[in-house]
Amino acid sequence: MTIVACTDFSEIAENSVNYAGIIAKITGSKLILYHSYTLPLHVSNTILPVTSFEKLINNTYHKLEKRAQSLSKLHDIEVVAECSFSGFEDQLAFLIKKYRATLLVMGMARKSLEQDLLGNTTSSVIKNIKIPVFAVPGGVEFNEVKKILFACDTPLLVPPSILKRIKKTAQNLGAEVEILSIEEELNELEANTTPNESFNNTDTYLEGINYYYKNVRSNTVIETIKKEIQNIQADILIMMPRQYGFWEALVHRSKTRVMASGLSIPLLSLPV
Structure with missing residues (x-):
């Protein structure tokens, strides 16, 4: 490596x-x-x-x-x-x-x-x-990493490559992982999918580490993530940057990139 x-x-x-x-x-x-x-x-x-x-x-x-x-x-x-x-x-x-x-x-x-x-x-x-x-x-020194917060839209849509990277990171640091699923809107996929079905794929790729789920419905995604960082005293935040087309980019900014300034803990951005 x-x-x-x-x-x-x-x-x-x-x-x-x-x-x-x-x-x-x-x-x-x-x-x-x-x-x-x-x-x-x-x-x-x-x-x-x-x-x-x-x-x-x-x-x-x-x-x-x-x-x-x-x-x-x-x-x-x-x-x-x-x-x-x-x-x-x-x-x-x-x-x-x-x-x-x-x-x-x-x-x-x-x-x-x-x-x-x-x-x-x-x-x-x-x-x-x-x-x-x-x-x-700036000013954040390396300390023992006990908790990792992975914030995403829905675990069902997280690619296996991302899950494997999260597992490897947790294993290297001996850390526990919280998967924070933040839904801004209830789409058809989520409406027809039970929680157990959503997490089956995630369970397969994260087997062998300590992890748990938390599902939140919120229209203020960034504030919700910051609040959860404080709630669980997370040591590292993991996110996946979402890519937008030209017209979408005029009204959207990747939440991962917004988080890449002014955060109190390190941010690990995992590209899809």
Whole structure:
């Protein structure tokens, strides 16, 4: 297993890197430490000789390499430093393919009106990168994970690949899972399906871990999830991002991406 952790050396990003190092140690994974280099504004507005430009890049890479070495020594794991000057998401996708990464770890920015309207880097990655993304809020340190909250529309529609990932995560962390089914409207499928029939598929793929269900009918999905996090003292939230077409995207935002800012616990986004 290979994990990619992104850093811009900010406090929030470095906190997520520390978290990624512990996850890599627990799972016996290789860690790729990635930084996308951007020229400072005052530098980009001036004409620099090639040697000065190369010096800036080399200094940044040496800083990244030093951080990788400290993580490797601290957690006794393999850490590779990767620094690029190209587009962040394009290079990120390249590295994921290059190392066959199965998890991406990033920092989660604090909530703001601007993020509500435009999103942020983490929410953009959740939308565009097709591997699980683990978003860690600033200041949240790794502690024993006892409870995982998996929020979804209906367990009947959760693909087996998602259920297997949830089971593996729970096994690795020794955690209990609550499956929170939130229904905004009663559709025909749900109306004609009994609870036992809905959960048969889920039971098959989650056998071997401790889990239970809770069904809630609510039109305020995000607030319901936040309330349940507090109720059960969840340590990690798992969600599946829903993809919308162009016209739908004008009136909808993925609830997973909305949750990717201002959350009090880490969010694991599992793409379908």
